[in-house]
Amino acid sequence: MAVTTTEPLPVLPLAGLAARGLAQLKRLAFALIFLSPSIILFGVFIFYPLVKSVYLGFYETDPLGNQGDFVALDQYRTVLTSEDFRHALWITVLFTLYTVPPGIVLGLGLAMLANQKLPGISIFRTAFSSTVATSVAVASMMWLTLLNPSVGLINYFLQEADLPRIDWLNDPDWALLAVSLTTIWLNLGLATIVFLAGLQSIPERLYESARIDGAGRWATFLHVTLPMLSPTLLFVTVVGTILAFESFGQIHILTRGGPLDATTVIVYSIWQEAFQRFDYGVAAVQAVGLFILVLGLTGLQIRFLERRVFYQ
Amino acid sequence: MKRAFMFLAILLLALGLAACGGGEEGTTTGAEGTATPAGKTVKITFWHAMGAANQETLKRLTDQFNASQTEVQVELQFQGTYEDNLNKLVASRASGDVPAIIQLHDVTTQFLVDSGMLTPVQEFIDRENYDLSDFQPRVIEYYTVDGKLWGMPFNVSNPILYYNKVHFREVGLDPDKPPRTLEELTQYCQKLTIRNETGGIERHCIALEVSPWYIEQLLAVSGDLYVNNGNGRDARATEAAFNGPRGKEIFQWWHDLMDSVDAQNMGRNPGGDLHFLAIGVGQATMTIGTSAALRTIVDVLEAPGSIQLADVELGTGPLPGFADAKGGSLVGGAALWILNQRPKEEQEAAWKYIKYLVDPQQQAEWYSGSGYFPIRLSAYDLPAAKEVEAKYPHFRVAVDQFLRAPSTRATQGALVGPFVRVREIVQKAVEQTILTGKDPGQALDEAAAQATQEIQDYNRRIGR
Numbered sequence: 001m002a003v004t005t006t007e008p009l010p011v012l013p014l015a016g017l018a019a020r021g022l023a024q025l026k027r028l029a030f031a032l033i034f035l036s037p038s039i040i041l042f043g044v045f046i047f048y049p050l051v052k053s054v055y056l057g058f059y060e061t062d063p064l065g066n067q068g069d070f071v072a073l074d075q076y077r078t079v080l081t082s083e084d085f086r087h088a089l090w091i092t093v094l095f096t097l098y099t100v101p102p103g104i105v106l107g108l109g110l111a112m113l114a115n116q117k118l119p120g121i122s123i124f125r126t127a128f129s130s131t132v133a134t135s136v137a138v139a140s141m142m143w144l145t146l147l148n149p150s151v152g153l154i155n156y157f158l159q160e161a162d163l164p165r166i167d168w169l170n171d172p173d174w175a176l177l178a179v180s181l182t183t184i185w186l187n188l189g190l191a192t193i194v195f196l197a198g199l200q201s202i203p204e205r206l207y208e209s210a211r212i213d214g215a216g217r218w219a220t221f222l223h224v225t226l227p228m229l230s231p232t233l234l235f236v237t238v239v240g241t242i243l244a245f246e247s248f249g250q251i252h253i254l255t256r257g258g259p260l261d262a263t264t265v266i267v268y269s270i271w272q273e274a275f276q277r278f279d280y281g282v283a284a285v286q287a288v289g290l291f292i293l294v295l296g297l298t299g300l301q302i303r304f305l306e307r308r309v310f311y312q
Numbered sequence: 313m314k315r316a317f318m319f320l321a322i323l324l325l326a327l328g329l330a331a332c333g334g335g336e337e338g339t340t341t342g343a344e345g346t347a348t349p350a351g352k353t354v355k356i357t358f359w360h361a362m363g364a365a366n367q368e369t370l371k372r373l374t375d376q377f378n379a380s381q382t383e384v385q386v387e388l389q390f391q392g393t394y395e396d397n398l399n400k401l402v403a404s405r406a407s408g409d410v411p412a413i414i415q416l417h418d419v420t421t422q423f424l425v426d427s428g429m430l431t432p433v434q435e436f437i438d439r440e441n442y443d444l445s446d447f448q449p450r451v452i453e454y455y456t457v458d459g460k461l462w463g464m465p466f467n468v469s470n471p472i473l474y475y476n477k478v479h480f481r482e483v484g485l486d487p488d489k490p491p492r493t494l495e496e497l498t499q500y501c502q503k504l505t506i507r508n509e510t511g512g513i514e515r516h517c518i519a520l521e522v523s524p525w526y527i528e529q530l531l532a533v534s535g536d537l538y539v540n541n542g543n544g545r546d547a548r549a550t551e552a553a554f555n556g557p558r559g560k561e562i563f564q565w566w567h568d569l570m571d572s573v574d575a576q577n578m579g580r581n582p583g584g585d586l587h588f589l590a591i592g593v594g595q596a597t598m599t600i601g602t603s604a605a606l607r608t609i610v611d612v613l614e615a616p617g618s619i620q621l622a623d624v625e626l627g628t629g630p631l632p633g634f635a636d637a638k639g640g641s642l643v644g645g646a647a648l649w650i651l652n653q654r655p656k657e658e659q660e661a662a663w664k665y666i667k668y669l670v671d672p673q674q675q676a677e678w679y680s681g682s683g684y685f686p687i688r689l690s691a692y693d694l695p696a697a698k699e700v701e702a703k704y705p706h707f708r709v710a711v712d713q714f715l716r717a718p719s720t721r722a723t724q725g726a727l728v729g730p731f732v733r734v735r736e737i738v739q740k741a742v743e744q745t746i747l748t749g750k751d752p753g754q755a756l757d758e759a760a761a762q763a764t765q766e767i768q769d770y771n772r773r774i775g776r
Contacts, residue, residue: 062773063729064427065402149578150589164512170579172747258580259522260743275399277733 050291056284065278079285087261088269088286089293091176095265096244098180099187103240104233106184107191114192115199125196131189136249143182144169144254172262175255179263182250187243191236198232199225230309238301245294266290354384354661356412356654359391359400361646362467362682363584365608369681377668384661386413393582394420394646395732405429405653412654412662415466417646418454419731422544424649425457426729426774431652434460436663446672450717451687454643454725457545463647464666467684469604470641470710471529473497473632474588477625479504479515479597490598490629494530494565497598497632501573504597516576518569519587519596522742523580524735526600527554527562528642528726529631534558535638535722539767544727549767552734555760558634563745563752570746577746580739594622600631602644603710606683610704628706630713640717642725645684685711730770734763 032039057075060068079085114125131139146154147168155165168178202225210220226233248267251257257264257272264272266286274283362370371388378385391397394417404410416424424430436442444452444461451465477487483503491497497518504517520526531538536558539549569575576596578586587599588609606628613626631641648669650662668674672694675686680700685707691697692711701708717723728734741759744750 060773063423063770064774065405068773144583148589149576149586150593150595167577170577253582256580256582258743260740260747275403276395276736277730278402 053284053287053291056280057288059281061279061281063278065280068281071281075281075285079282079289084261084264084269085266085286085289088264088266091261091263092245092265092267094176095180095183095247095263096241098177099183099244099247100237100240103184103187103191104236107188107236108195108229110188110192111195111199114196129189129193129196131186132193133189134186136186137253139186140182140250140253143178143185143250147178147254169255170259172260175259175262179251179254182254183244183247186250187240191240194232194236195229198229202228227310231311234302234305234309237305238298241297241301242294245290245297266293353382354657355387356384356658356661356665357387357389358413358415358648358662358665359389359397359411360415361391361394361397361417362415363390364605365611366467366604366682366684369607369678372681373669373674373677374665377665384664386661386665393584398423398732401429401651402427408653410651410653412651412658413666414649414651415646416463416649418643418725419728419735421455421457421462421647422727422729422731425462429651429653430462431650431659432460432462433464433650433663433666434462437461442667446688446690447670448687448689450714450719450723451643453719455647457727463649464670465643465645465647465687466666466669467604467678467682468643468645468687468714469602469684470644470714471526471600471631472603472709472713473598473629474591474601474609475598475627475629476591476594476622477627478623479594480627487625487627490627491632492630493635494562494632495635498565498569498572500598501569501575505573513574513576515594516590516596517573518598518600519576519578519590520566520569520600521578521581521584521587522739522746524738524742525644526631527559527738527742529644530562530633531558532639532642532717532723532725533631533633533637535720537722538726539728542721543724545721545724548771549726549728550764550771552760552763552767554738554763555756559756559760560753561634563742563756566742567745567749567752571749592621592624594624602683603685603707604645604683606704606706607681608683610706626706628709630709639720639722641713642723643714679707683707683710685714728767729774730766733766733770737762737766 056067058070058072060071060075062068110128114121114128146152149155149165149167149170152168154168158165166174168174206224206228207220210224215223245265246267247265248271251263251265251268252271255263257268267290270283270286270290273279273286358374360367360370367390374386374388389411391400394415397414398416398420401410401414401416410429437444447465448468451468452461455461455463455465473490475490480487485500485503491500501517504515505513506515508514528538531554536556537543537553540551540553541547541549543549570577576590578590581587584602584605587596587601588605590596591599592612609626613621613624648662648666650659650666652659654662669678670687672686672688672691673696675688675691676694676696678684679686679691680696686692686697737759741755744755745752
């Protein structure tokens with residue numbers, strides 16, 4: 001932050017002003033040199049595509065993906081009024097609700113377990129956080145096998161327990177749940193690591209004074225751990241929501257958006273428009289919609305949740 | 313400070329994630345040493361979509377080709393399904409990073425013709441008077457648009473009925489008499505379905521994937537058109553035609569089959585193996601699937617160990633149709649397309665390789681090593697084909713079914729620009745019928761209206 005704050009400078013005679021301007025300019029140039037790698041990367045891979053998406057939304061696309069006529073806001077109107085888009089939106093919301101809160105609860109639980117000081121605990125810490133190192137494709141293939149209707153282990157165990165087999169990926173009532181299960185598992189590692197780091201940064205003296213005050217386990221958790229963990233909770237909530245909104249790989253591999261669009265989230269719908277129909281215009285409109293939605297939601301989360309965050 | 317860091321971290325992650333979407337691995341240009349003694353070696357890449365045993369066979373044939381001469385060296389690149397292949401092609405078009413040859417399926421024909429990305433193989437054929445008289449005429453017809461052969465057919469398959477003879481015997485059915493019509497199939501199902509005491513399904517009579525291909529095939533078998541204007545072959549198609557009485561009959565049949573005997577729904581089956589697996593583990597007795605899976609299936613059945621197989625004795629039969637069928641099965645499978653974005657010498661090299669692949673000898677080996685049947689008439693008399701037919705009579709089922717079919721507009725297959733999209737629509741209509749109990753006729757009519765809209769939209773946007 002030091003680069004951008006202007007430190008109070010000693011009062012100088014007028015002649016010194018030019019020198020001061022030059023010094024500031026030099027400092028700016030210096031800062032830019034250090035910032036340039038990220039500015040260039042962000043510019044090329046984030047900001048340019050963003051601007052281009054907005055631009056593409058104003059143009060029709062021919063079936064071969066070539067840019068067609070300028071249609072102003074027509075495509076925005078089509079997308080916003082289309083039932084499919086609203087359905088995708090609804091599925092996205094459901095998917096987020098199915099994945100984020102359980103992910104937080106489980107991640108926090110695992111982190112609490114891994115935070116015990118026991119011999120060999122690092123093995124568990126590694127195991128709990130291992131999904132961070134698992135790619136979406138690998139995880140999805142694994143779950144695809146586990147959920148396989150003929151040779152899947154999960155159905156095998158259900159059957160052994162005298163429970164009815166479940167058609168996980170081909171039943172519209174179960175498919176979203178199955179994809180959510182995969183996603184929770186996949187994102188659990190990240191949540192666990194972040195929570196563990198958060199737990200470990202809570203100073204021991206706070207627990208000590210809680211103990212002296214006679215607080216039990218639950219009271220300690222509620223009045224010491226949770227408040228101290230609130231910045232981490234905010235982080236995990238916001239990032240988890242963004243992750244959920246941008247999930248694609250597991251849906252593509254497990255269900256391809258089906259059955260009956262039961263798992264067609266917005267990102268999947270964007271992919272279908274862009275890479276199955278080659279309708280980049282409509283896809284761009286949906287992408288802009290997703291961007292605004294995520295931006296708005298993140299803003300809301302930070303605005304309302306941050307009030308409860310306790311920064312040390 | 314901590315707070316600022318937090319926001320920065322969130323922002324970075326959010327932006328970083330947003331950028332993760334378009335990760336495409338670069339095309340590797342083969343640096344493998346191909347010894348070039350004299351003359352010039354042209355290296356070309358071939359994007360294909362062959363998996364399992366078929367991939368091995370294609371690799372073997374290509375290795376043979378590469379070893380046989382030094383002028384052309386072909387590098388195979390597996391790109392997933394046909395749809396994946398197509399998506400990658402359109403996405404790579406702008407950068408020019410396309411292969412010399414791409415294997416794409418039957419239904420993309422009209423789209424590829426419209427795309428302007430092809431050098432029609434007709435150009436090479438005309439130039440050297442390449443003889444087509446030994447080719448299956450219907451296969452050539454399929455890929456001929458406006459009098460020009462655009463892609464060279466390579467792998468042709470048909471859907472057939474696969475079943476487990478052990479189960480047939482158990483319920484007293486003749487294991488050598490598979491059902492011939494959809495109606496018969498339903499009757500067989502009444503006998504083959506096994507329920508437990510609470511009425512739950514112990515064993516399904518049939519496992520079916522929600523594949524729009526079967527609808528297309530069944531309509532052709534019946535002798536009906538899929539789209540208007542002679543299936544798009546007399547003039548560009550402008551309307552869907554698949555919702556006639558026969559289309560409705562097929563939808564109703566599927567709906568009733570799910571309803572009455574709980575046929576096992578294998579969904580969209582992206583890996584293409586679920587319905588076969590259900591037979592393999594004894595969960596179901598019959599399935600309908602592509603003949604191109606035959607080599608993989610007989611290999612798995614003969615060398616178990618990777619999965620625990622139930623007691624399976626493989627039976628095969630033609631695709632069940634209708635008592636009053638007037639048509640026959642469609643050309644299924646894919647062709648090889650030469651892309652005009654590559655330099656001329658690469659296109660020439662591609663043509664050489666293609667000629668090799670469709671040679672009777674290679675076609676016979678391809679047949680035996682996959683289940684796709686030869687497109688060369690003389691290939692059937694070669695030892696490779698004779699041997700496999702003698703050992704596994706199953707291989708002959710799809711061939712006979714295909715050869716029986718007359719050549720009409722219905723059996724020549726539909727030409728539809730947005731075919732991939734139309735398939736999606738039909739697929740969804742099947743799902744509505746079998747999963748939500750929506751009236752089959754209504755689901756089909758709505759699908760046809762949507763498909764027509766899609767076709768007209770496509771025609772308008774490409775300016776036809």
